[in-house]
Amino acid sequence: MKILISADMEGATGVTWPADVLPGTAQWERCRSMFTSDVNAAVLGFFDGGADEVLINEAHWSMRNLLLERLDERAEMLTGKHKSLSMVEGVQHGDVDGIAFVGYHTGAGTEGVLAHTYLANSLTGVWLNGERAGEGLLNAHVVAEYGVPVVLVTGDDLTCEDALGYAPEAPKVAVKDHVSRYAAVCRTPSRTSAAIRAAAKEGAALAVRHEPVRGGPFTMELEFDAAHLAAAATVVPGVRTGEERRVAYTSETMYDAIRTFKAVTTIVSAALEEQYG
């Protein structure tokens, strides 16, 4: 049994503030240690549950946050960026039986600690076939195309609630309770590690590959906080102008949808001006 862990940082133990997840800051240095502790707890739990292999895919920012030297020696880690499936890279080779979303968070325009969808602020909402979508829902659709079930979700309490929609059976661990976008009641790493390890062990039982799901076509609608960003997004082939500050596009597969999404967010990031957004 092979488990892939998609490891994001905003939903990690103790993390509530932008500097906590911004590489290079003193707070990030401290929080990456708690992030590593969450991920390692999942690794231990999956091995407890019978996994033979665990691959961790770094999924936050520059994708260079975890402390490799603190991980259980049986795990392997994919670190660094520019990967064709980004947050769920590694799921496409036909050998993964289950995926864990560790350190996840809620989507742009919703409540939740450090809520966003890929871009920090400029993207104010994403809808997939009319349903509001965060990174969890989007990536759940991507991995479903490879027949891989989501077997564990960790993050704040609202992330766990959100995951009921896309991974109802997966065990969920709330490492903190949301108070505002930048505040949460946090549990200590020793407590969250124990909870994550137990949940991962339980989740391992769900790691059974199924038939790939072909759920398309997928229409993605994106709303930006400024009109010029929506205009910039239409540079990407197939992306059409929608209602004010919105664009939309339709893809036959989620693989194509997420890759177009990546192209849009890259173009939009380049169109951002430092002071005016």
Ligand SMILES: [Zn+2]
């Ligand atoms: Zn994220």
